[in-house]
């Protein structure tokens with residue numbers, strides 16, 4: 001099993017609903033290490049770069065507004081960004097995050113428990129979770145400066161988490 005790093009975002013709906021603690025508790029079940037963490041007020045440019053692979057979708061404009069927290073306004077128009085590291089981290093964290101569509105997500109996953117589809121059809125699914133190692137590397141470089149990551153080398157050596 002490979003040691004992987006990935007980007008997790010608590011999206012503005014998660015911040016507004018005060019779900020940060022619940023989300024981090026659920027993610028902690030995977031026993032990964034947090035190697036970067038910060039609050040980010042997302043610019044349009046960053047939002048568009050993050051979701052570049054969806055630029056041709058009809059919901060792209062709403063998606064860019066959503067990740068910027070435009071519908072929520074101050075003080076909820078921000079995301080909390082984390083870089084996690086651990087064994088087989090991407091698949092394991094995506095399982096905890098749940099399916100993209102919150103109505104199809106496992107009810108005990110983060111998206112299944114806390115997500116919703118708005119009346120305008122926006123998937124308010126509370127978290128972002130990198131989908132594969134290549135995307136994870138791209139996203140981490142997009143959201144974090146090298147000096148903001150505790151382990152600066154990508155990929156990093158194995159880390160063992162214990163409860164001692």
Ligand code: GDP
Pocket residue numbers: 054059063099100121122123124125128129130131
């Ligand atoms: P993810 O990796 O599970 O987040 O899925 P994607 O990268 O495919 O999509 C990114 C985000 O776009 C999702 O988390 C949703 O917020 C949104 N999204 C994806 N598919 C749809 C869709 O069919 N309709 C709407 N309204 N939003 C979508």
